Amino acid sequence: MGELSVARPLSTGQGSARFDRGFFAAGVEGGFGLALDDRWLFPLFAVGVAHAVGTYPSVATHVDGAATWARPASAFRLELLLPGVGLRVKHRRWAAWATVRAGISGVVMDARIADQGVRVDTLASAVSPSVRVDLAACRRLDPLARLCLVGSPHVYDFGPLNGVSVGLRWEMGP
Amino acid sequence: MIALRRPRLLPLLRRAAALVACAALARSAAGCTTDPRVELAGQGGRGDDGGPALVKRRGLAVADGCVLDAFQQATLADPATRRILDEVTLLCLVPGESGAVGPSDASARAELGALVGELRRLGYVARLGVAFTDGTGTRYPGDQIAAALARPGFAESVASSLASFDADAFDLDLQGLPASARPDVARLVGAASARLGRARVGLFVPPSLSDPSDLPGGDAFDLRALTADAARVSVMTLDFSETEPGPTLDSGWAVEALRFAAARATASELFVSLPLYGVDFGPRGRRGVSALEAEALATRANAAPTRLLEGALRFDHVTPEGERHVVVYEDLFSTAFVLGAFAPPVLPASTGVLFYGLGAEEPGLFGRLARRTP
Numbered sequence: 285m286g287e288l289s290v291a292r293p294l295s296t297g298q299g300s301a302r303f304d305r306g307f308f309a310a311g312v313e314g315g316f317g318l319a320l321d322d323r324w325l326f327p328l329f330a331v332g333v334a335h336a337v338g339t340y341p342s343v344a345t346h347v348d349g350a351a352t353w354a355r356p357a358s359a360f361r362l363e364l365l366l367p368g369v370g371l372r373v374k375h376r377r378w379a380a381w382a383t384v385r386a387g388i389s390g391v392v393m394d395a396r397i398a399d400q401g402v403r404v405d406t407l408a409s410a411v412s413p414s415v416r417v418d419l420a421a422c423r424r425l426d427p428l429a430r431l432c433l434v435g436s437p438h439v440y441d442f443g444p445l446n447g448v449s450v451g452l453r454w455e456m457g458p
Numbered sequence: 459m460i461a462l463r464r465p466r467l468l469p470l471l472r473r474a475a476a477l478v479a480c481a482a483l484a485r486s487a488a489g490c491t492t493d494p495r496v497e498l499a500g501q502g503g504r505g506d507d508g509g510p511a512l513v514k515r516r517g518l519a520v521a522d523g524c525v526l527d528a529f530q531q532a533t534l535a536d537p538a539t540r541r542i543l544d545e546v547t548l549l550c551l552v553p554g555e556s557g558a559v560g561p562s563d564a565s566a567r568a569e570l571g572a573l574v575g576e577l578r579r580l581g582y583v584a585r586l587g588v589a590f591t592d593g594t595g596t597r598y599p600g601d602q603i604a605a606a607l608a609r610p611g612f613a614e615s616v617a618s619s620l621a622s623f624d625a626d627a628f629d630l631d632l633q634g635l636p637a638s639a640r641p642d643v644a645r646l647v648g649a650a651s652a653r654l655g656r657a658r659v660g661l662f663v664p665p666s667l668s669d670p671s672d673l674p675g676g677d678a679f680d681l682r683a684l685t686a687d688a689a690r691v692s693v694m695t696l697d698f699s700e701t702e703p704g705p706t707l708d709s710g711w712a713v714e715a716l717r718f719a720a721a722r723a724t725a726s727e728l729f730v731s732l733p734l735y736g737v738d739f740g741p742r743g744r745r746g747v748s749a750l751e752a753e754a755l756a757t758r759a760n761a762a763p764t765r766l767l768e769g770a771l772r773f774d775h776v777t778p779e780g781e782r783h784v785v786v787y788e789d790l791f792s793t794a795f796v797l798g799a800f801a802p803p804v805l806p807a808s809t810g811v812l813f814y815g816l817g818a819e820e821p822g823l824f825g826r827l828a829r830r831t832p
Contacts, residue, residue, distance in 0.1 A: 346804070348710070349712070349800065351710065351768045397767075398768050399710040400710050400711040403767055
């Protein structure tokens with residue numbers, strides 16, 4: 285992550301604060317898409333939300349010179365994934381697929397800013413375009429449901445190769 | 459050849475519900491503080507010690523006095539310090555009521571001259587600061603200085619007297635003046651410029667944020683006029699907390715003060731000030747302390763210093779006499795944090811840094827800053 289947007293109370297409003305701390309987050313994601321010819325995948329839209337897990341030191345940074353502490357332990361991560369494309373192979377009950385899709389990532393966290401003697405609690409936020417590759421290995425559980433293990437390198441997410449997601453995915457469809 | 463079949467666009471609902479664990483790859487600012495609750499964000503690069511890189515600025519250290527003790531001498535002799543500091547001001551010249559500037563006795567002048575020579579030998583620009591204090595070292599009240607400045611011939615006498623000292627430049631430290639002293643300050647600076655040359659005249663000015671000034675003594679300085687006679691204006695962004703215990707420097711405040719001065723002293727080189735000293739706030743007032751003394755007090759009181767939002771460390775203690783005190787002091791973290799706050803474009807790289815209180819800093823501070831400064 286590069287810059288967080290933070291309001292500076294006594295100055296010209298919004299400013300940006302450098303933030304270069306990574307953190308772990310856990311959450312849920314839901315979406316839908318199309319499968320064509322049992323081979324081509326067209327993921328449409330998905331939304332994910334996650335919250336930081338673990339303890340992290342505050343990050344001391346600045347907004348236009350004003351001392352600012354951001355609290356990554358309080359961070360919410362939001363992700364809106366846009367339509368993409370992918371390929372699937374199946375063998376009996378097993379399937380594997382890969383998709384690539386673009387999206388928008390956002391992070392919001394608590395921050396505290398000191399500006400000319402005034403200390404104010406505020407929110408720091410950042411938005412970035414994202415590109416994500418999803419790689420999955422799945423096993424069909426019944427005619428309509430499939431359970432997948434998904435790994436997702438974040439090709440771009442506030443920076444190149446800046447993150448990875450792993451998770452379990454419940455798929456409904458052929 | 460791939461046989462294209464008519465797409466069976468099955469409206470397959472792919473509703474996925476996933477537990478996602480995101481691990482943002484850590485491009486983290488690791489290892490720059492021992493305080494477990496806060497770490498410094500980077501400024502876009504790393505120093506040799508892994509801490510956030512700092513922008514190289516012209517550095518000036520101000521030592522309060524005409525002599526340097528062994529600790530100060532060792533600091534200045536360290537080549538790493540030379541990478542951060544370019545100039546040293548010995549704040550020790552004192553004008554008498556006649557305008558003649560002391561020290562006046564030959565042996566003191568010889569010692570001072572030797573020290574200036576030693577600073578030059580080490581590669582520093584040697585400056586002398588003029589503080590308006592009486593013979594005991596107590597700073598004159600502002601109205602007393604104003605009365606002296608208003609006396610006919612005083613300004614010219616000070617300027618003439620300064621010319622007799624061997625130094626590369628001079629810094630005039632006038633504090634607490636009433637607004638009525640504005641023309642006399644201009645006359646003193648003008649006389650110094652005429653006698654010494656504009657390039658050798660520097661001014662310490664209060665960190666005003668508005669016009670009229672929000673600070674006592676701020677209106678005595680007409681920076682738009684003074685910039686014609688002073689090549690250097692150092693904005694004394696120090697002592698932010700004067701009555702209640704608090705930080706000595708608030709970086710947001712300092713930035714605003716520098717911008718205010720930059721809009722007026724357009725022809726002068728600007729310096730922003732950083733404290734190297736700490737302050738012990740007690741019921742009888744404030745007292746300057748070194749980082750070493752602050753750490754010793756914390757150890758003696760078994761106090762765990764906490765980090766202020768502004769970067770400095772703070773702890774409370776009770777003296778053996780039963781007085782409650784609060785100590786606020788600086789260390790590498792707070793100094794690097796504030797220097798990082800000034801990184802361009804917040805303050806241009808041409809803005810210098812005045813480190814006030816040479817000798818009060820955490821030992822090895824300049825060497826560690828040097829490792830973070832390309």
